[in-house]
Amino acid sequence: MMSEPKKYQMDDLLRQRVKDASAPVPHGMWEKILDARRNQRYYPVSWIGFSAMVLVTAAFAGWVTFGENRTHADLPLEKPGVEQTHESLERPTASLRTAEKDLQNGFSAASEADRGGAETPTRDVRQKAAGQISRTNRASGESGQIENKAGKEVARQEDIRPSSATGDRGITVSEALMSGQESAFSSSLQDENQVLARSKDFTGEWTVLERAKPSEVVAHSQGQADLPVPPFMAAQQRRSSPSCYSFHTFLRGLSVDGYLAPEYAIRQLVYKEPGMGEYAAMRDETESYSFAFSAGFRANAHFKGGLALRTGVVYTDIVEKFRYADPDAEVRRIITVNIDTIYNPPDVIINVDTLSIVEYGAYDKVGYNRYRFYDVPLLLGYELDRGRWIVHINTGLMLNIGTSRRGQILDPQSNLVSIHSGENSSYPAFRSKVGSSLLMSLGFNYAVRPKLHLLLEPQFRVWMKPLNLEDYPVDQKYMNIGLAMGVRQYF
């Protein structure tokens, strides 16, 4: 059993003297506490927003770096003939082996591929009759050349296009016979611009193809094919082939975005002068986020390498609910009452009077404050094509060209003041222009038509300067998280 601790008089006396003692609290401590609490509320939200953007950006970067290395031209399209063509691409070597056996006159287009070089699909060929896309294997030579017996190049795969003889189906050219060459089939060729070709899909059947004229290849490169992606993008994908008629211009194309973005506006009030912490807290207490949105048009210039510049006009509206109950307010009500009745036969006289009643307390003022911004975005984007999808990451400045406000706030003396811009009596707290804000976004475009895309773009925007004037004791700053939804039209 433990012994009772010994009691000391010193302990009791010291406890009595200091247990309920007070010490002077340093000046400004309450403001520091208010500030710390505001930061506690503000920073988690802003960090969540920022972290989400970083994560999405990292995921995007990972996808670009380590993702499937497919270009748009390699993707299966929805048209049946093309799907079949794509299927054939998955087994090109077998197809080419067959082709090699079949070719008796030495114009084999498969020898190189048979040695293992035909795994990578390289080029799409525009189908003359149906206007569809088919795929062509690197069937011969190092860059798709088709040679005769003497090893002389007679045609290139990309110069060959299926003729109307192939019907609606695109084909994979595995082997080809040129006009003028010795062949049991050469009589089928009408002139030197024609080629006999066949693929796995047409085993045993030779198809008359025409060599594309250079002008058509150029047109094809410029995106006149019926692609479900923007024309400039198709051209961009083809730039890696040295044999393609390149589109050398740096500018690849133009487009316009129109969008509407619901947003969440995170506000931070930071007091700048001692003793204004309570005022900042009072404003925080009386004003709360209601809703926000932005809407705008952007013109996009798409450049070589996936870069894009965007500019336009964006309108942003932040709406906050203002609710204030003034405990000292007077509410005056005038009511009509009967105060006397005098009976004076045959008439009845009723004396009527009014009473004025003054009520004190709880004057509830509820309203909505609106902060409007007109901005010109200057954004740099990087776009990556993923078939029907285009993913783009954007960053840049939103240059403010004007702001306007409506509503009421409390001033530092707790008076209700108007902030309506353009009014002489408006409280002088806010700037007419708020400088620039930083915007980061990650966009996803989905091609519904070759030149028309749906746009979905999560955005993160932070204003670099507060909305208020220098001499206003509290800095009012914003950051917005939004989701832009709209369309993009390519030209």
Place this chain on the structure above:
Amino acid sequence: MTDKELIEGCLRGKTQYEKALFDRFSGKMMAVCLRYATDTSEAEDILQEGFVKVFEHLRSFRHEGSLEGWIRRIVVTTALKHLRRNKPTQEITAAEDFHESPDVPDAITQLGEQDIIRLIGQLPQGYRMVFNLYVIEGYRHHEIADLLAIEESTSRSQLVKARKWLQDKLLSLTRLSVY
């Protein structure tokens, strides 16, 4: 305004109620912080952190004890965490006996509250935490051992040393005032 009204106002997010709560208890809590902290600046940090926690967790106050006691516990816990974070706990030697001098009570009565708080604040950190917790807040040694993550015997030893240190200081101050 009663404590209950204060709490309800704070829970509704009314700043004037929060300010009233702060004004009511901040002086006492500042004294607590000064007893634990090494200097005034550290005491201010503890007070600020403590009150931020008070407002953050006010919803969890169950009205089972006094509001002041609840706030004091939060401030003391904050002080202990703060001190543990900033400075390592001192090495402890074996406990010794303490013999109380009959002159000590007189010495204590001659000093003002602020002087005593300052004197306690001057105790070496290990002594100070144990002395404050045991003598002023009324914790037991096993509770102190849990709070500070030390042995119970260490707590006893620190207390004895703290008493000796304080007694010597009190007596020397009294002698100074006599001469």
